[in-house]
Amino acid sequence: MVAPSPISGILFDKDGTLLDYARTWLPVNRELARFAAQGDGVLADRLLSACGMDPVSGYVVPDSLLAAGNTVEIATGFVEAGSPLSVAALTEQLDAMSADAARHAVPVTDLESFFRDLKEKGYRLGVASSDNERSIRETADRFGFAPYLDYVAGYDSGFGVKPEPGMVLGFCMATGLDPQEVAVVGDNNHDLHMGRNAGAGLTVAVLTGTGSRASLSAGSDHCLNDITELVSVLPSLQPV
Missing domain, CATH: 3.40.50.1000 (HAD superfamily/HAD-like)
Incomplete structure (x- = not known):
């Protein structure tokens, strides 16, 4: 052997x-969804739910898009769930917001x-x-x-x-x-x-x-x- x-x-x-994860990314996820929904609160909640996060409790489903996906995958999920932005435009903005989130990470x-x-x-x-x-x-x-x-x-x-x-x-x-x-x-x-x-x-x-x-x-x-x-x-x- x-x-x-x-x-x-x-x-x-x-x-x-x-x-x-919870202390760092739950607030960021909500911000990402608001941006993807262009300020539409009902749509933002729908985007979060579609990508694996309960908009009320903040619970994130293990191995869901918001738990494990990369930015392109999350952007695609948001678009498929109804975001009016393109995947390319959303990916660019989400990448910038994710990098900025390092300042608030726990x-x-x-x-x-x-x-x-x-x-x-x-x-x-x-x-x-x-x-x-x-x-x-x-x-x-x-x-x-x-x-x-x-x-x-x-x-x-x-x-x-x-x-x-x-x-x-x-x-x-x-x-x-x-x-x-x-x-x-x-x-x-x-x-x-x-x-x-x-x-x-x-x-x-x-x-x-x-x-x-x-x-x-x-x-x-x-x-x-x-x-x-x-x-x-x-x-x-x-x-x-």
């Missing part, structure tokens, strides 16, 4: 993983310290998000963990979209790691399936996003409350 490869790299999702923990500690342990680190690359970089700058990143990929970075394997394979190309040496950490099945499709050595789910233990169990090797528990499943896999 061949021994498993050690985990030497960790690729994180952003929203719902590094950032608290982190799950002290991300600068969290990433610094992992880097000091020897891990190669990256972020792969269905958001745009600009938003990821602005988030990393704001919370001070940009210096510890070896790789950043958004849906618009040229590596494909989740759950395709491209973002993980891009991380491997950037770091020289084999997919089996990589742990993928995320809050929804798009993240976990991306890891599995790429042959990642470990898939780790967290509950700070829209997924539940029930929805995430099949696709993950571990399901944690949040990323601060990550070290509890890595001690025997420390890089050598």
Whole structure:
């Protein structure tokens, strides 16, 4: 029997993983829907519902468009549900609003310290998000963990979209790691399936996003409350 490869790299999702999804994105989702509806409150509620968010309670259906989709997919969903804007125009505006939302994002923990500690342990680190690359970089700058990143990929970075394997394979190309040496950490099945499709050595789910233990169990090797528990499943896999 061949021994498993050690985990030497960790690729994180952003929203719902590094950032608290409800505290960061529920207000943004409402703003996005109002824009897509051009101020029509009834239509805005219909757009939210069609894309997976209850406009009253704020509950977001796991793996729905607003939980896991990229900007183009969300824009398309809004248009199909009745937005009068074009997908192209809506995508451009949603990308800008998403990047601006980094200023109001709520982190799950002290991300600068969290990433610094992992880097000091020897891990190669990256972020792969269905958001745009600009938003990821602005988030990393704001919370001070940009210096510890070896790789950043958004849906618009040229590596494909989740759950395709491209973002993980891009991380491997950037770091020289084999997919089996990589742990993928995320809050929804798009993240976990991306890891599995790429042959990642470990898939780790967290509950700070829209997924539940029930929805995430099949696709993950571990399901944690949040990323601060990550070290509890890595001690025997420390890089050598």
